[in-house]
Amino acid sequence: MSTVCGDPLGHVVVFGFGAQGRAQALNLHDSGVRVSVALREGSPRREEVLASRLPCLDLEDGARAADLAAVLVPDEAHAALYSEILAPGLRRGTALVFAHGYSVHYGRIRPRPDLDVVLVAPMGIGPQVRARFLAGSGVPALVAVAQDGSGEAMRHARRYAEALGSGRRAILETTFAEETETDLFAEQAVICGGLTHLIAAGFETLVEAGYRPEIAYFCCLEELKLIADLVYERGLEGMRRSISTTALYGDYTRGPRVIGEGVRAAMRAVLGEIRSGRFDQELAREAAAGWPTLQAARDRAACHPLEEVGRRLRGEDS
Ligand SMILES: NC(=O)c1ccc[n+]([C@@H]2O[C@H](COP(=O)([O-])OP(=O)(O)OC[C@H]3O[C@@H](n4cnc5c(N)ncnc54)[C@H](OP(=O)(O)O)[C@@H]3O)[C@@H](O)[C@H]2O)c1
Known part of the structure; x- marks a missing residue:
């Protein structure tokens, strides 16, 4: 199991390899976290993932393999990804990570009660998240917890944000409602x-x-x-x-x-x-x-x- 600052995040599966998915997967990997990327069949980004030397899984395998599943597909795709892939596939006690609170806050997703549900919202676009990390800094991040089955949810969110490089700037606690509405x-x-x-x-x-x-x-x-x-x-x-x-x-x-x-x-x-x-x-x-x-x-x-x-x-x- 990989560790960040001595604290286990386990196997992080990043769903999507777009603006945030790419930046977050690469930053997590460079921070020593075990990361795979899950893409839908026919994704044009599969070659880029493999060229980045990250394992590339299909969505179903990604859901089954994740200790922590980062939902980094567009907000309008969250509900279908959750109901068709994540809800049936995730193991008990998996943590779901969102970069924006929208779909949880407005009830577009109602996560299973056994899952931890956290927000790690970088305050910057994906390319900045990657570029600042590579420059030795980071973008600030907002973290929040919507469900805490494990009792460890906020610690996981903070560790995830640190691995993105946000600890080098600021990690601020908020709620899904406050992040989404502001x-x-x-x-x-x-x-x-x-x-x-x-x-x-x-x-x-x-x-x-x-x-x-x-x-x-x-x-x-x-x-x-x-x-x-x-x-x-x-x-x-x-x-x-x-x-x-x-x-x-x-x-x-x-x-x-x-x-x-x-x-x-x-x-x-x-x-x-x-x-x-x-x-x-x-x-x-x-x-x-x-x-x-x-x-x-x-x-x-x-x-x-x-x-x-x-x-x-x-x-x-x-
Ligand atoms: N844009 C930003 O920098 C930014 C900033 C802060 C927060 N956020 C949040 O981060 C999350 C991701 O946003 P984003 O802008 O990074 O998204 P994005 O770039 O549009 O994501 C593209 C990725 O999502 C995959 N995808 C799209 N629809 C899918 C579906 N129905 N099923 C499975 N995969 C699908 C794409 O698959 P293919 O590879 O097959 O095309 C691609 O890999 C959102 O919650 C957003 O609010 C984004």
């Missing part, structure tokens, strides 16, 4: 939905007023990287110490007018839909219908003038 809120209202629509609204406002689209693109989109890097490195006030006095005055006096009470009320409404389960139900209906709203929105966004300008500036149209 993650959904942040991606909907701030870092994905909020940010993309703020950029598009700024671009449209300048172009409607007659300014050149290329200039609007640089001001509202490209320069964001500089500011985001400063915010990441130094926090909001640290970033503000690096901008001009004119920019700072505009930030303090105009920012609250743009992100005013109307935006805050919309944020509270979005959070309410997440907490009540309304967003989860809407997402399930959308998935069952074959993602028509998502596809239509994606098609519209791809034709937005901002994208055309971006493609032209990156030389992709030539």
Whole structure:
């Protein structure tokens, strides 16, 4: 049995070899954990797994072999993987590890009572989880326990997070509810939905007023990287110490007018839909219908003038 820092995790089977699966399987392996990867039949990633010198199992064998099963397939595939493969296959007392609490929190999966159910959610995308580990650091991770049949669940979650490299930064305890709801809120209202629509609204406002689209693109989109890097490195006030006095005055006096009470009320409404389960139900209906709203929105966004300008500036149209 492999050990991490002297504590046994046993045989970890990672289901899926995508963004998180690849990074986590490789980090665990490099930390001395015994790891196999389980893939569905016909997976295009089988060769890559074998080239990484990790054992590659089919899903059924992976479920039977696991002391700890890491569910690293997309959230919308969790319920079927659990009901068809994991529930019938896992041995008594196996630990299930999730990188996001969604399917357990919203009851899309109801794990057998004998299983430990833990969350180890790296606060970064898969490539960062791997790159930071290789650079001798890690990304912070959130850990939580939903079921603790063994009495060891939190210890397993912490050991798993350490083996990912997260102990080099921070391992923070949370709950499945807190991780899921804050993650959904942040991606909907701030870092994905909020940010993309703020950029598009700024671009449209300048172009409607007659300014050149290329200039609007640089001001509202490209320069964001500089500011985001400063915010990441130094926090909001640290970033503000690096901008001009004119920019700072505009930030303090105009920012609250743009992100005013109307935006805050919309944020509270979005959070309410997440907490009540309304967003989860809407997402399930959308998935069952074959993602028509998502596809239509994606098609519209791809034709937005901002994208055309971006493609032209990156030389992709030539
Ligand atoms: N993306 C991130 O960096 C990130 C960050 C934090 C948390 N998470 C969480 O990590 C988990 C994994 O997300 P991800 O983005 O890493 O997923 P992903 O890259 O889309 O996962 C792809 C892998 O999942 C397999 N897969 C897809 N559908 C499957 C099915 N129905 N049955 C069996 N295997 C299936 C694929 O199989 P094939 O090889 O056959 O195609 C592939 O190996 C999710 O819970 C997500 O919320 C992700």
